[in-house]
Amino acid sequence: MATLGATLASVADGEVHIALPFSEHLCQQHGYVHAGAITSILDSACGYAALTKAPPDCEVVSAEFKINLLRPALGDRFLAIGKVQSSGKLLTVCTGEVRAFSGSAHKVVALMQATIVNVRQ
Amino acid sequence: MATLGATLASVADGEVHIALPFSEHLCQQHGYVHAGAITSILDSACGYAALTKAPPDCEVVSAEFKINLLRPALGDRFLAIGKVQSSGKLLTVCTGEVRAFSGSAHKVVALMQATIVNVRQ
Amino acid sequence: MATLGATLASVADGEVHIALPFSEHLCQQHGYVHAGAITSILDSACGYAALTKAPPDCEVVSAEFKINLLRPALGDRFLAIGKVQSSGKLLTVCTGEVRAFSGSAHKVVALMQATIVNVRQ
Amino acid sequence: MATLGATLASVADGEVHIALPFSEHLCQQHGYVHAGAITSILDSACGYAALTKAPPDCEVVSAEFKINLLRPALGDRFLAIGKVQSSGKLLTVCTGEVRAFSGSAHKVVALMQATIVNVRQ
Numbered sequence: 001m002a003t004l005g006a007t008l009a010s011v012a013d014g015e016v017h018i019a020l021p022f023s024e025h026l027c028q029q030h031g032y033v034h035a036g037a038i039t040s041i042l043d044s045a046c047g048y049a050a051l052t053k054a055p056p057d058c059e060v061v062s063a064e065f066k067i068n069l070l071r072p073a074l075g076d077r078f079l080a081i082g083k084v085q086s087s088g089k090l091l092t093v094c095t096g097e098v099r100a101f102s103g104s105a106h107k108v109v110a111l112m113q114a115t116i117v118n119v120r121q
Numbered sequence: 122m123a124t125l126g127a128t129l130a131s132v133a134d135g136e137v138h139i140a141l142p143f144s145e146h147l148c149q150q151h152g153y154v155h156a157g158a159i160t161s162i163l164d165s166a167c168g169y170a171a172l173t174k175a176p177p178d179c180e181v182v183s184a185e186f187k188i189n190l191l192r193p194a195l196g197d198r199f200l201a202i203g204k205v206q207s208s209g210k211l212l213t214v215c216t217g218e219v220r221a222f223s224g225s226a227h228k229v230v231a232l233m234q235a236t237i238v239n240v241r242q
Numbered sequence: 243m244a245t246l247g248a249t250l251a252s253v254a255d256g257e258v259h260i261a262l263p264f265s266e267h268l269c270q271q272h273g274y275v276h277a278g279a280i281t282s283i284l285d286s287a288c289g290y291a292a293l294t295k296a297p298p299d300c301e302v303v304s305a306e307f308k309i310n311l312l313r314p315a316l317g318d319r320f321l322a323i324g325k326v327q328s329s330g331k332l333l334t335v336c337t338g339e340v341r342a343f344s345g346s347a348h349k350v351v352a353l354m355q356a357t358i359v360n361v362r363q
Numbered sequence: 364m365a366t367l368g369a370t371l372a373s374v375a376d377g378e379v380h381i382a383l384p385f386s387e388h389l390c391q392q393h394g395y396v397h398a399g400a401i402t403s404i405l406d407s408a409c410g411y412a413a414l415t416k417a418p419p420d421c422e423v424v425s426a427e428f429k430i431n432l433l434r435p436a437l438g439d440r441f442l443a444i445g446k447v448q449s450s451g452k453l454l455t456v457c458t459g460e461v462r463a464f465s466g467s468a469h470k471v472v473a474l475m476q477a478t479i480v481n482v483r484q
Contacts, residue, residue, distance in 0.1 A: 308429040310449075310456045310476060310478060312448070312456055313449070327431075327433070327471070328433040328434070328471070328474075335431045335433055335474065337458070337474065337476075350448070350449070353448055353456065353458065353476060355429055355431060355458075355474060355475075355476045357431060
């Protein structure tokens, strides 16, 4: 997260937002942010969202996720939103999206569905 | 769809609902509807939703999907909801869920994220 | 499985094969077997493969899977192969494929990656 | 790739290997390499593998992928292997794995299944 320049923008029960400002070093050849960076902030948003529902003595680990990259990640800032859809003792299922902002308008550039495991410390 | 006893409950631009009544022959050993039936109606709902956004001379084919089975599919009827999240000339991305109803209350039992291809006839 | 006409063709430690003969009632409009049937036998093959690695007092449940449908399922018989790639106390990860046979030649028509949970009875 | 310190280790028709040496700045709190880095090199290996099968005037873009993170990415070096499983005019389906090496022994730490689109330049 620090490497990417991402910050935790909001934490609510079952929903976490992570903000990422545009930065040239995150870009691939065509001037849009690399899918790896988009994936990382969205995976993190889902993981932190899951953590808000985990038992107090647990950490969380992503068991798996699937991401659709809908369009090039063009914008001056990005917001990853992770939401808990279902949480049990053991597994939490989250969905998430990344919004790319140009001024106040945004487009959704990625969608995720993730399975996260509660791990007792 | 006919084999399962499923019916098209609603068709709107970018959103399709498919209804499935409970039936014993769809059940596995524990009295809940088999994941295969749940997956089929949800894949169909996503496919039909994609079709509402496809060019007029195109059919649609699921390229891939991912489904999370959140809890056992217990209920007296089921509703699969497929929604288009993004549609291009070639690919459509849908998300979907299956709701299991007991009377008027429902629980979401499955979540899907699918990629569907427009195929010129 | 019985509804589809599928049978367990082979069970080894960490690998299970399920056979499905062609049948007209499994077909969609174009004469190939419906994705729902292909998905069901592949999910079952992965689930049974996971069961061969599960602790003796456990059942298995698919938490999620992703399937790519590579080409139309045309053939006179089909073989779903599920293989365990990783198994822990709690979660098993399987990959699988469905082969469509025309005589002795075959093509792979579907690929799956699945996460299966051990559930204590 | 350069940001991560990853290099192209081998390119064959339909199969690409990407090497990543261990580096402290890629680690999360527990001393293993972050899932974001593992995901990035595996997505890249699948993308480059797809490129070896793409028509000469095409670029490739990942439409979507699913990754299972099997165990913590502990090792002194990592190898991401992407393989083409099916390629058409439009879509290529790849599978991939990341191996974590400690000396000459390795464990598979991640599995991917990806759908990649050919895009005419």
